[in-house]
Amino acid sequence: MKRKKACFIGNPNVGKSTIFNILTNKTQHTGNWTGKTVENEFGEFSYKNILWEVIDLPGTYSLIGESKEEKIASQFVQEEDYDIAVVVLDATNLERSIEILLEVLDIKTNVIACLNLCDEAKKRNIIIDIAKLEEKLNLPIITTNAKEKKGIEELCETMNKFIEHPHYPTIPKHNPKIENYLQWARKYIEKPLTYLTNKKELKEKETNAKLNFYRKSLTRIDLLESYHEFGTELLNDVIDRTQEKEKKEDHFWNTLLTNPISGFITMILMLFIILWLTIYLSNIPSSWLFSFFEHLESLLYKMLSFLPNFILNPLLLGGYRTLYWVVSVMLPPMMIFFPLFALLEDYGLFPRIAFNLDKPFAKCGSCGKQSLTMCMGLGCNAVGVTSTRIMESKKMRILSILTNVFMPCNGRFPAMICVINMFFVTDHSLLGSMTSSLILLGIILLGIFLTWIVTKILNHFLLKEEKSMFILELPSFRKPKIIGTVLHSWKERAIPVLKRAMSVSFPAGILIYFVANIHIGEITILEGLYHLLNPFGLLIGVDGIILLSFLLGIPANEIVIPILLLCYTNSGSLVEYESIDSLRQILIANGWTTLTAINFLLLSLCHFPCATTLLTIKKETQSTFYTILAFLIPTLIGIGLCFLITLIF
Amino acid sequence: MQKMLSKLNRNEEGIIKSIALEEIKYFKVMHLGLMKNARIKCVFKSPLQDPIAYQIKGCTFALRSEDASKIMVEI
Numbered sequence: 127m128k129r130k131k132a133c134f135i136g137n138p139n140v141g142k143s144t145i146f147n148i149l150t151n152k153t154q155h156t157g158n159w160t161g162k163t164v165e166n167e168f169g170e171f172s173y174k175n176i177l178w179e180v181i182d183l184p185g186t187y188s189l190i191g192e193s194k195e196e197k198i199a200s201q202f203v204q205e206e207d208y209d210i211a212v213v214v215l216d217a218t219n220l221e222r223s224i225e226i227l228l229e230v231l232d233i234k235t236n237v238i239a240c241l242n243l244c245d246e247a248k249k250r251n252i253i254i255d256i257a258k259l260e261e262k263l264n265l266p267i268i269t270t271n272a273k274e275k276k277g278i279e280e281l282c283e284t285m286n287k288f289i290e291h292p293h294y295p296t297i298p299k300h301n302p303k304i305e306n307y308l309q310w311a312r313k314y315i316e317k318p319l320t321y322l323t324n325k326k327e328l329k330e331k332e333t334n335a336k337l338n339f340y341r342k343s344l345t346r347i348d349l350l351e352s353y354h355e356f357g358t359e360l361l362n363d364v365i366d367r368t369q370e371k372e373k374k375e376d377h378f379w380n381t382l383l384t385n386p387i388s389g390f391i392t393m394i395l396m397l398f399i400i401l402w403l404t405i406y407l408s409n410i411p412s413s414w415l416f417s418f419f420e421h422l423e424s425l426l427y428k429m430l431s432f433l434p435n436f437i438l439n440p441l442l443l444g445g446y447r448t449l450y451w452v453v454s455v456m457l458p459p460m461m462i463f464f465p466l467f468a469l470l471e472d473y474g475l476f477p478r479i480a481f482n483l484d485k486p487f488a489k490c491g492s493c494g495k496q497s498l499t500m501c502m503g504l505g506c507n508a509v510g511v512t513s514t515r516i517m518e519s520k521k522m523r524i525l526s527i528l529t530n531v532f533m534p535c536n537g538r539f540p541a542m543i544c545v546i547n548m549f550f551v552t553d554h555s556l557l558g559s560m561t562s563s564l565i566l567l568g569i570i571l572l573g574i575f576l577t578w579i580v581t582k583i584l585n586h587f588l589l590k591e592e593k594s595m596f597i598l599e600l601p602s603f604r605k606p607k608i609i610g611t612v613l614h615s616w617k618e619r620a621i622p623v624l625k626r627a628m629s630v631s632f633p634a635g636i637l638i639y640f641v642a643n644i645h646i647g648e649i650t651i652l653e654g655l656y657h658l659l660n661p662f663g664l665l666i667g668v669d670g671i672i673l674l675s676f677l678l679g680i681p682a683n684e685i686v687i688p689i690l691l692l693c694y695t696n697s698g699s700l701v702e703y704e705s706i707d708s709l710r711q712i713l714i715a716n717g718w719t720t721l722t723a724i725n726f727l728l729l730s731l732c733h734f735p736c737a738t739t740l741l742t743i744k745k746e747t748q749s750t751f752y753t754i755l756a757f758l759i760p761t762l763i764g765i766g767l768c769f770l771i772t773l774i775f
Numbered sequence: 776m777q778k779m780l781s782k783l784n785r786n787e788e789g790i791i792k793s794i795a796l797e798e799i800k801y802f803k804v805m806h807l808g809l810m811k812n813a814r815i816k817c818v819f820k821s822p823l824q825d826p827i828a829y830q831i832k833g834c835t836f837a838l839r840s841e842d843a844s845k846i847m848v849e850i
Contacts, residue, residue, distance in 0.1 A: 219832060221808060222832065222833070350805050380819050381819075383822075384819045386822040386823070389822035390822060482821050484821065484825070485821065485823040485824075488839065518803075595800060596837065597837070598837045599834065600836055600837055
């Protein structure tokens, strides 16, 4: 089998990653918003007698820009060796997506094109004469509908054929301004266009001086304009948009979301529905999981009874019980929340939210895209921090990274729901679950409010000179593939988060068991720590155990509640879950009041990010200073808020 | 008649005549098809009236009116 290499180039959000995933059987996430892929992805597939190594470059509009994605893509296209460059075009917006194809044609000749989203274009009555375009450019254009997996076979076939019979496509014609430079430069430089935008020096002094002169008089904008002119002329008789119509669902959502009243109501309602479905639907599977694990525990106990007690008890009463607590409480909400969220994301709703919320964020020195990163933070703060890469300026990135933790992630809100159900909602019917969702919604809104305030304050201190900007594409709504999206969100988002929580909870459980059972002098280590932290805890309206649980929960927020219960039950081992009421009794017996519950919720919302998030922040900011700030800001705010509430009560 | 892009009413169209944005923003909007002589349409406004969504060919995008006021269109 021959080995060949192909790279995929194209605008963001044209389905490049979808095609890449189908070919390589990978599950890289593809959301309907610009900037999902920020690094090169590698994969392999074989078709007939060729083993293809494929590289998915980050989506870019151009190869001559300054942004990170543009640099990664352009460096690859110019300097790496590959047998074919597949340029993915967007049939619904060929005028724009063709420009990167023209740029590639100026550098390479081994190029084929793939026109994706053809069905979508047909739906909107955009007529494209593909044969004519093929003839004009003299390169094969394959039509695909990646979401339906249509045209992929033809794409592979064409790639294989190209290896046997390569051919030479049309090289773009430039306008007189650029052509003038090219005529001179072709004599001295290979690939002269790339020299216009890079900073490489030539050996010959005189030629170099002349090159620099051209560099000064011809900007990137001139170059782009030239491509644009050529592209417009090329497509003049290829595309017919006279019959184009707005898609019905686009019209519906645009009207609904841009209305001053219905716009915000719809957004809040959607968040509410997601939270409510998550809370309502996860109750029953949660109790199933509990009883399953309890039965398993007695079985395990019998099976392992040959072990001495000092090994068996930490393993089962410490490690195993903490583990099953985390799984039973975490798994159901995650399995519901993540898919619901992914569906909205794939549908294309998030950019609309950013659009609607830009103004308040602009007032705080940031932009609407911060709301996108906050949405991701609701799933997992570490993911939220990574997603800040979509923001243009360093300042806006730092602001959103430092405030992302104010969005309670999936590791935190099951604990919040637990406490809400214990102290604020007594009946657990349909109505009760709605009340819990409303309270949780309120907490998230408080988080949004805090995000705004903290962003505004930080904006005064950090990187003053940079101004915020907001230019965002609003893609058309696309029906997501429901089953695919659900499975994918389980596999790629829910399971990794759960795995992390599990890998932390087992050892943490064992550790707590020892801390609670080993005596130093008269008291256990746990009691010692409790006495150490308790005075401060009481000052801010909680107690030493709650503080200790949050501290021990640094590796993963999911283990806060199990640790809390483990510490409260004097037996030194985690209680069995009987009912939400029995848990409430335990907490009340340990001095919990409504005030304690409120403060617990506030602390859950505002405290240091978990270890994974902190490491991600360090990686993304490359700065210890910002990592420490990210730790301190929410912690101090949380302590301050609790202190205030306690004073008022 | 020429007017600022930000002053375009909903569903009003115009041809872009001049763009006075700083280079980094200019570059960004060029990728959206916003260049001299392109036909642009104001499609809708955000609930708070700013930013505003425009359409060029098949592409819909949002600009703040602060930026849109630096672009002149012929209507």
